[in-house]
Amino acid sequence: MLLFFIVGLLVHFVFFASIFDIYFTSPLVHGMAPQFPPLPAPARRLVLIVADGLRADALYKVDENRNSRAPFIRNIIMHEGSWGISHTHVPTESRPGHVALIAGFYEDVSAVAKGWKENPVEFDSLINESKYTWSWGSPDILNMFAKSVGNHVFAYSYDANNEDFGAQDVTKLDTWVFDRVKDFFHAARNNQSLFSKLNEEKIVFFLHLLGIDTNGHAHRPTSREYEDNIKIVDNGIKEIVALIKEFYGNDEKTAFVFTSDHGMTDWGSHGAGHPSETYTPFVTWGAGIKYPQKVPAQQFNDAYLKEWKLEYWKRQDINQADIAPLMASLIGVPFPLNSVGILPVDYLNNTDVFKAESMFTNAKQILEQFKVKMTQKKEVTLPFLFTPFKLLSDSKQLDLLRKARSYIRQGKYDEAVFLCKELIHLSLKGLSYYHTYDRFFLGINVLLSFVGWASYTSLLIIKFHSSLSRGVSKEVKKPSHLLLCSFVAIGILMAFFLLIQACPWTYYVYCLLPVPIWYAVLREYHVIQDLVASLLAFPPSHFVGYLLACALGIEVLVLSFFYRYMLTAGLIIFAGWPFITQLWTRAKSISLSWIFFCLLLAVFPMMPVVGRKPDIFLVMGAGLLVLLLSLFVVPSLIKRKDGFVSDKLFLHLLQMLGTVLSMYIVYSTHNNLLKKQGLPLFNQIVSWIILGSSFVVPLLSPRSLSERLFSILVSSMSTYLLLSTGYEALFPLVLSCLMFIWMHMEQEILQLSGVPCVQKVTSIHFSYNADTTPFRQLCLEDIRRAFFLVFFLVTAFFGTGNIASINSFDLASVYCFLTVFSPFVMGALMLWKIFIPFVLVMCAFEAIQLTTQLSSKSPLSHSPFKGKAYHGFSKKMGLMFGTSYSCKENHVWDSEPTDDLE
Known part of the structure; x- marks a missing residue:
């Protein structure tokens, strides 16, 4: 019985672990060559401001008098920049949200459980590609990107104990960031080394604001505390923008991006796919960004535009991962190697050739991931079993790249952008195809194990707890040598098949587990015979x-x-x-x-x-x-x-x-x-x-x-x-x-x-x-x-x-x-x-x-x-x-402890 319990526990542990190996594996691949933009960038520096937990409707909506709780951001939308909604992916948590924003890819769900403070896997990001990055905010977020190659990332964070949902005033989490940024720029005027670094190109300022998220959890997004926190953030951004413009003498070489990592439900939580969690604001302005565009009418699946009184200002929705390539193109750094974002060229205020060249670079960067993923899978699969992604063959890749380059040379920039988008979509489909290449094979093996274990336990219950067996001894019988040899041969063949394909050790567990389980099932063939006979003897109607x-x-x-x-x-x-x-x-x-x-x-x-x-x-x-x-x-x-x-x-x-x-x-x-x-x-x-x-x-x-x-x-x-x-x-x-x-x-x-x-x-x-x-x-x-x-x-x-x-x-x-x-x-x-x-x-x-x-x-x-x-x-x-019990011969339940227990 103890052995059965231990074996059953291990089998179910394998079932549980298989969920992560089959469905939740890291999408990252390594070994790609970076793709550099060929043309000069419009901005020398980028300011990324992330208001953690800010819902799109909470920022954009106005009261009955058309007054906004974020007047500065609204003024940007109407007079200086472009705006839209950034659609996040599940899980809508801070860690995967910031990874999508800054690195351009969506982490698998299991990464949430591996820690907020450190990276479970190494990945490239905008911060890593920058010349210098200065960041302020929560240690839970900043530490994710602080360990980049070299010593060009500088992070300033407060004590994690300040993230108290019961604190009297959590807006200090945001005012702390604004105050430190102001002190930083004031100190830079008297620090020649820092001043020279700040005047380099390809630099990033990252402001992470956690107060809104904390207030939302503690008081709900409809509370006065949440709405007042938005006003504080809006005013803080206004002051920081003015400070940076003054520091750089209004050189018009600064790009600003304001967004959120995720939204929040009305009850103050997030993590799933409700629109209140996946709809986040996205506002960008400055160098390289289009000015507001007046439009007569817009069609969207939601009814927010009229509610926000923004129906006449062009709204451009993007996926959250698209923000990373946009920011990379603005300051002229290579797109993050693992990014799956598609450059939203409609946000760019630049020449058509710049848009086409940037899109071409984006396509090559994602295609590189596809090639590496395909090569890795091909190397560990037998040639006669390998099934390539047919929609993007080698000839198809070369043809699309050649045509896109030809269109750029001929000045047909719109056609080039269209072809690059087609190549990107095919590459993304191919990445998904190879990422889930083994899913069916592993799923079948786990299913065999699951059905086999359920069958085995059912047969044991019938054998020892029922009267179905008709004259057959219920003692364990020795199996035939032929049955044993057959399953041993199957196990050896399966192990050899996995060995020559250089499969991970977990594959051996999932693929070999059905062998002993089904061997144990077939050992009980006499119980199966009795069960079938009993079912046949049962009245058909019943x-x-x-x-x-x-x-x-x-x-x-x-x-x-x-x-x-x-x-x-x-x-x-x-x-x-x-x-x-x-x-x-x-x-x-x-x-x-x-x-x-x-x-x-x-x-x-x-x-x-x-x-x-x-x-x-x-x-x-x-x-x-x-x-x-x-x-x-x-x-x-x-x-x-x-x-x-x-x-x-x-x-x-x-x-x-x-x-x-x-x-x-x-x-x-x-x-x-x-x-x-x-x-x-x-x-x-x-x-x-x-x-x-x-x-x-x-x-x-x-x-x-x-x-x-x-x-x-x-x-x-x-x-x-x-x-x-x-x-x-x-x-x-x-x-x-x-x-x-x-x-x-x-x-x-x-x-x-x-x-x-x-x-x-x-x-x-x-x-x-x-x-x-x-x-x-x-x-x-x-x-x-x-x-x-x-x-x-x-x-x-x-x-x-x-x-x-x-x-x-x-x-x-x-x-x-x-x-x-x-x-x-x-x-x-x-x-x-x-x-x-x-x-x-x-x-x-x-x-x-x-x-x-x-x-x-x-x-x-x-x-x-x-x-x-x-x-x-x-x-x-x-x-x-405390669940064992005994029944005496006179059918009176024993209520006294035994002598040995006393």
Whole structure:
């Protein structure tokens, strides 16, 4: 059993790791030659200003009097430069956003988890290609680009502890940058060395402004704090622009770019693909940039133009990665080697030949990536198996390049630009083709492993837990030598195939894993024969009915991953369960309770996943309900049979105190943050103590089944209250009530089937006795229970949020524990919030296994792992989880510890 557990854990770890190897791999390639622009650049220097977390509509929209909260930027749009919307890619986080802006490519999702402060992979960027770069802002962003080749990058950042969501005034994150830039230019007048560097060409000034993002997380983008921060940024930019123009004597050689790395939802989060997150402002002006263009009418998919009162100024939308080649062309540095951005020539105020030559350079730079990617894939693939990208053959590449160059020489610049764009689009398709070249092959192998492992575990369950086998011994039989030799030969051939292609070691894991798994499956051929025979003997009408029910149930589960309201539909169907059984007539009160809580739980998936407003009173209400339930348990703990006070009463009162403290901390923290007084240290310490105690206190609770489960609920709810901001605080409570009723329902179902040795749930006690127990065999009802478990697990995951989307979790959920930005700690706390309902469901199902006399482990009477070793292992597992139990011959559950435990 221990071996099976370890092997299963490793197999599922491989399944998890395969997600990143198949879908989330770095798109970067190395070995390309840099492509230099052939013509002089229009600007000597570039000022890049990134307002972190700034939404496009928050910057552009005006009030009813047509007054803008960013008057300087609006004046730029109308009189000096060009503007549009920069469309970001998922994940809409700071790190991938800045990489797209400055390096011109979109990082894979896994890079977000590898750290904000350092680069998980090396890549080229505009900063790396510049002559000198000076940057100011958050250390989390600046350090990503500070380690460039040479010592030409200078970064000035504040302490990361200043990034406090509960601080009184977070606009200081932006004013700090503006003040340091002013001091820098004033100091440069008296520093000859610095002054000479500042007068070089191809230099970059990078200002990262984090205040807007921090205010958005803390107060929401519709708050006064967020809007006032935009005004501060706008005024700061005005002062910096004036300062730089004065420093350089209005030489008209400075290009300015103002944009954002990502937007933000109305509820103060980001990470997914909502338009409020992917629509960011882009305003550019200065040397080499077109002046505003008046147009009669514009057509876009959104209705923002009229709302912003900008319908008569030409809007030019771009992809976020397109900004990097635009900035590179403005100051005349090579396009970043890994950039996949397409130069937006419509933004350039230059000659047609400059636009055509710049576009030609852009095409060659992306084509270089395609060639390197193709060569790398071709070198590790057998010639007869290699399938090239047919849309961009070698002859096609040469033909497009030759024609584009010919058009430039003939002065047909528009035709040249068109051909270069065609070459770029084909190169990008080819890059995607080779990047996902092995995806189908690896996916098939992982699928084979997944299906094989599911088949193997199912066969073991049938073999040891059911009565399907007809006269065949359930002991493990030795496989035939032919079968063994066949799979060994398959494994050797597969390994040799991977070896000659120089595949990574992970490919060996994914491709060789199906071999032992399917060998183990075919070893159980006699079980497969018995299963097929049993299915053939089943009445056809019943078989078709069960098959349709299973298909419908699985389809509901699958659809619930895309449409949460399918969980509501499933819970409504569950509510009718008592009516199709005899439960309605046998246990009417329990059935009514089941219907009520099913319908009550069905409300939660219909609630908004995101966009909800915090409601502290709902959190307080959930805490009060937990306290009321706790008071009902107190009388049973006051006296024992011998008349003395139970020694577990103190533990129960301690848990109630934890709930009270959680309510106080939530209320106190909420009020302090509203007053911008920060997170009190007392609240923070007590919150972490409550979180830590929630793992320990349930282990000290009584071994009575109902008391143990209630202790787990109260401890979990104390932590969940600290992590809640609204209606979701009620969700675990309603779910637990339904789980408790489910236990009673299953016991009633078992009694209807005539199974003996059944006690009331309240009288069952856990025991650490590892003696053998006559467990019953599996039946069709257990398949229904398994489906209920999976459905409730999915409901636990998606009941109040979408675990597939970062932005469906409010960052304010962790403010009782910390407010200073710490992505990994905050992420861990949010994950634990997700897992708490999951844990409650699993504990309830383990209790159902106990009450229905079905072991969650292999029965000892049928297990191939017999003897003292197994008995010792079972006892250790019981001590760890507190779930082992025994049933005496008179069918009375053992409630006393064994002598060896004492």
